[in-house]
Amino acid sequence: MEPLVEVEELSGGYSPRRPVLHGLSFSVAPGEMVGLLGLNGAGKSTTIRHLLGLMKPFAGSVRIGGVTLEEDAERYRRSFAYVPETPLLFDELTVQEHLRLTAMAYGIDESTYAGRAERLLGEFRMTDKRSAFAAHLSKGMRQKVMIMNALLAAPPLYVIDEPFLGLDPLAVRSLLERLNEEKRSGSAILMSSHILSTLEAYCDRYLLLHDGRLIVSGTLEALRESAGMPGATLEQLFFRFIVPERDAYGT
Amino acid sequence: MEPDLEMLRRRRAEAWRKAVAPYVRDLARSGFPTFVVLAALAALSGYTAFLETVPPDFPITAVGAVVMALLLVRSPLRTHLRPADAVFLMPREHEMERYMKSARRGGYISGSALMLAAWLIYAPLYGQSGAPTGTAALVPALLVLKALNDAGAWRERRMARSAARRLCRLLRAALTLAAVYALFTEPLPAALGFAAAAAALYAAVCRLPARHRFPWQRLFDEEARTRRRYERFFRSFTDLPAEDETPARRPYAAWVAGLIRHSRENTYLMLYTLTLIRTDIGGMLIRLIAVGALAGAAAEASGALAGWAGAIAAWLFALAAGMQAGTVRHAHRHAVWRHLYPLPEAGRQRAAVRVAAAAHFACAVPLGLAAGLPAALAGRYAPAAAAMAGCLVLVPAMARRLRRHMDREAAE
Numbered sequence: 001m002e003p004l005v006e007v008e009e010l011s012g013g014y015s016p017r018r019p020v021l022h023g024l025s026f027s028v029a030p031g032e033m034v035g036l037l038g039l040n041g042a043g044k045s046t047t048i049r050h051l052l053g054l055m056k057p058f059a060g061s062v063r064i065g066g067v068t069l070e071e072d073a074e075r076y077r078r079s080f081a082y083v084p085e086t087p088l089l090f091d092e093l094t095v096q097e098h099l100r101l102t103a104m105a106y107g108i109d110e111s112t113y114a115g116r117a118e119r120l121l122g123e124f125r126m127t128d129k130r131s132a133f134a135a136h137l138s139k140g141m142r143q144k145v146m147i148m149n150a151l152l153a154a155p156p157l158y159v160i161d162e163p164f165l166g167l168d169p170l171a172v173r174s175l176l177e178r179l180n181e182e183k184r185s186g187s188a189i190l191m192s193s194h195i196l197s198t199l200e201a202y203c204d205r206y207l208l209l210h211d212g213r214l215i216v217s218g219t220l221e222a223l224r225e226s227a228g229m230p231g232a233t234l235e236q237l238f239f240r241f242i243v244p245e246r247d248a249y250g251t
Numbered sequence: 252m253e254p255d256l257e258m259l260r261r262r263r264a265e266a267w268r269k270a271v272a273p274y275v276r277d278l279a280r281s282g283f284p285t286f287v288v289l290a291a292l293a294a295l296s297g298y299t300a301f302l303e304t305v306p307p308d309f310p311i312t313a314v315g316a317v318v319m320a321l322l323l324v325r326s327p328l329r330t331h332l333r334p335a336d337a338v339f340l341m342p343r344e345h346e347m348e349r350y351m352k353s354a355r356r357g358g359y360i361s362g363s364a365l366m367l368a369a370w371l372i373y374a375p376l377y378g379q380s381g382a383p384t385g386t387a388a389l390v391p392a393l394l395v396l397k398a399l400n401d402a403g404a405w406r407e408r409r410m411a412r413s414a415a416r417r418l419c420r421l422l423r424a425a426l427t428l429a430a431v432y433a434l435f436t437e438p439l440p441a442a443l444g445f446a447a448a449a450a451a452l453y454a455a456v457c458r459l460p461a462r463h464r465f466p467w468q469r470l471f472d473e474e475a476r477t478r479r480r481y482e483r484f485f486r487s488f489t490d491l492p493a494e495d496e497t498p499a500r501r502p503y504a505a506w507v508a509g510l511i512r513h514s515r516e517n518t519y520l521m522l523y524t525l526t527l528i529r530t531d532i533g534g535m536l537i538r539l540i541a542v543g544a545l546a547g548a549a550a551e552a553s554g555a556l557a558g559w560a561g562a563i564a565a566w567l568f569a570l571a572a573g574m575q576a577g578t579v580r581h582a583h584r585h586a587v588w589r590h591l592y593p594l595p596e597a598g599r600q601r602a603a604v605r606v607a608a609a610a611h612f613a614c615a616v617p618l619g620l621a622a623g624l625p626a627a628l629a630g631r632y633a634p635a636a637a638a639m640a641g642c643l644v645l646v647p648a649m650a651r652r653l654r655r656h657m658d659r660e661a662a663e
Contacts, residue, residue: 054590077593088587090522092498092529100513101522105592110513133498 002066003027004079004157004188005051009060012050013212016058020046021212023060028188030156033179035199036192037238038209044192045085047209048161051190052082064157078106080157081150085165087142089134095121095145096130102149113152120148123174140166147171151178158182160191164198176202200234208241216241256343256350263331264357274485302375311380312435315373320428322366323396324420326404328358329477332470344465355401363397377435384439392434392443399450400427406457408466408473415460419453426453483531486578498529505529518594519602526582527606535575540614543568547622547638551629558631561622562638569642572614573649576607580657600657608650615642 005028013020021043028034038044049055050062053069053076061068065079089098096117103113121127124144134142143166150158158179164172179189180202193199199206200220207217216226224232227240278284305311330351332340340347370393374386403423410416430446437445463469508524511517527533546568551561580603588594619642626635 052591054587074593077591082591084591088591090526090583090586090588092526093522097508097521097525101518102592104513104515104518104521105594107515107593113513133500135498 003029004065005190006063007047007051007060008063010047010050010057010062011059012055012057013046014055019058019212021050024209024212024214025060026207026214026217028157028190030186030188031183032205033183033189033191033203035203035206036190036209037196037199037206037234039242042209043212044209045161046212048082048159048190048192051080051159053077079155080159081153081155083143083146083150083158083160083163085162087134087139087146089137089142089145091133091135094131094133095126095137095148098134098145098149099152102152106153106155108153116152116154117148120151123178124148124171138166140168140171143167144171147175151182154182154187156187158187158189158191160189162193163191164193164195172198196235196238197233206234208238210242256340256346257353260331260350260353264329264353267331271481271485278485298372302379305376305379311376312382312432315377315380316428316432316435318369318373319366319393320424320431322362322369323393323400323427323431324404324424326358326362326401327477328354328404328408328470328473330354330470330474332467332474334471336471337467341467347465355405359398359401362401363394366393366397380435382435383437384434384442388439389434392439392446393431396427396430396446403453403457406462408469409462409464410457410466411461411463419457419460422456423453426450479531483535499534501528501533504533516595516598517602519599520605523579523582523602523606527576527579527610530582532575532579532582533610536572536610536614539568539572539575540617543572543614543618544621547618548625551622551625551634551638558626558629558634559637561626562634562641565618565622565638566641566645569611569615569618569645570649572618573607573611573645576610576614577649577653577656579603579607579610580653580660600654600661603657604650604654607653608646611649612643612646615646618642 005026007024007026010021010024011019024043024047026034036044036047046055050057051064053062053073064076067075069076090101093101099117099120100113102108103110103117108116121130124147126141126144126148129137129141132141134145137145143163147163150160160179163175167175176198179191183189191199191203205217205219206223208215208223216223218226220234220237223234223237223241224230227237229237229240232240331354340350367390370386370390377386400423403419407416407419407423410419426449430442430449433442433445436442505525505528507528508521511521511524527536543565547561547565550564551558553560556563580600583589589596619639623635623638626632626638
C-alpha cells in the first residue's frame with residue numbers, strides 16, 4: 001500500500017547551523033495509527049511542524065498524499081487535519097461557526113457538514129456550547145473544538161499533537177473511539193503524546209525520537225525484540241531506549 | 252521580581268511609555284494633531300460666540316452639572332497589572348497597597364486635571380447662571396468630590412458581584428449629580444452638608460455587598476481593556492499587532508453571515524464578515540453611524556454653510572466609516588489557520604474588499620439619510636441629494652482604494 005506520509009532524510013529546525021532534526025526517515029500508511037514518542041525537546045513538535053509545512057527542511061523531503069507542499073499546496077493541505085497541543089481558534093467565532101468554517105475550507109457540502117457537526121457536537125458533549133464564543137470556552141473545550149474540526153474534515157491523515165491535555169475522561173474516550181473508527185475507514189493517524197499507556201493501547205507502530213534522531217521504530221513486538229525485553233510495556237521500553245543515553249551524558 | 256512594589260509599578264508605567272513612544276511619533280506625523288487643534292479652535296470660536304448670545308432659557312446649571320458629574324464619576328485606574336501577576340504578585344497581596352498608591356495618585360491627578368479644564372471652560376457660562384457661590388470657591392469642593400468618587404470607585408471594584416457593583420455605581424452617579432447640582436444652586440455650607448450626607452449614605456450602602464480583599468480579576472480585565480483602547484486608537488495611525496479582544500455577539504448584524512452560501516470559495520467571506528461584525532471594527536462602525544447621523548442631522552438643522560453643513564458632516568463620517576471598514580484586511584493576516592487549513596487563499600483579498608464595501612454601504616445609507624432627509628423636508632433639495640449621493644459614491648471609491656492598498660501590500 002502506498003504510504004500517505006513519506007519523510008526521507010529530513011534535517012530541519014530553526015537555524016541551519018544548529019539543526020534540531022537529523023536525517024529522519026519514516027512513513028505512515030493508510031489505516032495505521034503511529035505514535036510519536038520522545039522526551040521534551042526530542043524534536044516531536046519540530047517534526048510535526050515540518051509535516052505541516054510550517055517549517056522548511058534544510059535537507060530531505062516530506063510528502064503527504066504523494067506530493068510535497070511545493071508541488072501542490074492545496075492537495076497537500078487538504079490531505080490532513082491537525083490538532084495542535086494549544087488550540088488555535090478565532091475568538092469572535094462560535095463553536096458552530098468554527099465547524100462551518102472548517103467544512104467550507106475543506107469543501108464539504110452543507111448537508112454532510114450538518115450531519116457530521118450534529119454527531120460531533122453530541123459525541124463531545126458540546127451541543128449546549130454550540131453558540132459560545134471560542135474566547136469564552138475553557139482550555140479543554142477549545143481543544144474539543146479543534147478535535148471536532150479535524151474529525152469533521154475526515155481527511156486521509158490526522159496529525160495530532162498531545163491531544164489529551166485538558167480533556168475530560170469522557171472526551172478522551174470519545175476521541176480515541178473516533179480515531180479507531182477513522183483508522184478502520186482507512187485514515188492514517190500520527191499522534192504525539194507522553195501518555196504512553198494510551199499510545200500502547202491504540203497505536204500500531206511507534207517512532208521514538210531522541211535529540212532529533214529516530215533511535216528506534218516499529219511495532220510493540222519489534223521494539224521488544226530490539227530491546228531484548230519480551231513482554232515489556234511501552235513505558236518500560238521507552239525508559240530502556242532513552243535512559244541509557246541520558247546516563248551516557250552523565251545526567 | 253522587583254522587591255519594592257511601588258518601584259515595580261513605576262517601572263511598568265515607564266516601560267509602557269517607552270513602548271508607545273514610537274506610535275505617538277507616528278500619530279504626530281499623521282496630521283491628527285493638526286486636525287484636533289483646528290477642531291478645538293473651531294469649537295472655541297463657536298463657544299465664544301455662544302457665550303455672547305446665550306439664550307435666556309438655556310439650562311446652564313443642568314448642562315454644567317451633568318458634564319461635571321460625568322467627569323467626577325469617571326475614575327480610570329492605570330495599574331499595569333497583567334494576568335501573570337496572579338502567580339507572581341498574588342502571594343504579596345498584603346503589600347499591594349504600595350503598588351496601588353502611585354496608580355491611585357496618577358488616576359486622581361489626571362482625572363482632576365481633566366475636570367478642572369472642563370471647569371475652566373464652563374466657568375464663563377457658570378458666571379451667567381446667577382449661582383450663589385463663586386467659580387474659584389467651588390474648586391476645592393470639586394476636588395474633594397473627585398477624591399470621594401475615586402474612593403467610591405475603588406470600593407466598587409472590590410465588589411464580588413457585578414450587579415451590586417453596577418447598582419452602587421448608579422447610586423454614586425445619581426448622588427454626585429445631585430451634589431454638583433446643589434453646589435451650583437445652593438449656598439456653599441448647605442451644599443457641602445448635602446454632599447457629606449450623600450457620601451455617608453453611599454458609604455453605608457456600599458458596606459453591604461460582599462467584597463474581595465483585592466480585586467485581582469477586575470483589575471486585570473480593566474487594564475486589558477485600557478490597553479486595547481490605546482491599541483485601537485494607535486492602530487488608526489500605525490500598523491500595530493492586535494492583542495486579544497473580547498468579541499461582541501451583535502446578533503442584529505451577525506445573522507448576515509448565515510446568508511452566505513456554503514461553498515469553499517466563500518470561506519474567507521464568512522470569516523471576514525463575522526470578524527468585522529463581532530470585533531472592534533464593527534463597534535467603531537456602529538459608533539460612527541450613531542455620532543455621524545447625529546452630527547449630520549444637527550449640522551443640517553443649524554442651516555450653516557447655506558444648508559451644506561449637514562452634507563459635509565455626512566461625507567466626512569462616511570469617509571471615516573470607509574476607512575474603518577477597510578481595516579478588516581488586517582484581520583487574520585498572521586493567523587496560523589492560513590497554514591493549517593486549506594483556506595482558499597486566492598479569494599482572500601476579494602472577500603476582504605467585499606466585506607468592507609458592504610459594511611461601508613450599510614454605514615453610508617443611514618449617514619446620508621440622516622443629513623439628507625431633514626434637508627429635503629426643509630426644501631433644500633440640492634444639499635439633500637448631495638448628502639445621499641456623496642455618501643454612496645464614496646463606497647465604490649473606497650473599495651477601489653482598498654483593492655489598490657491590498658495589491659500594494661501583497662507586492663511588498
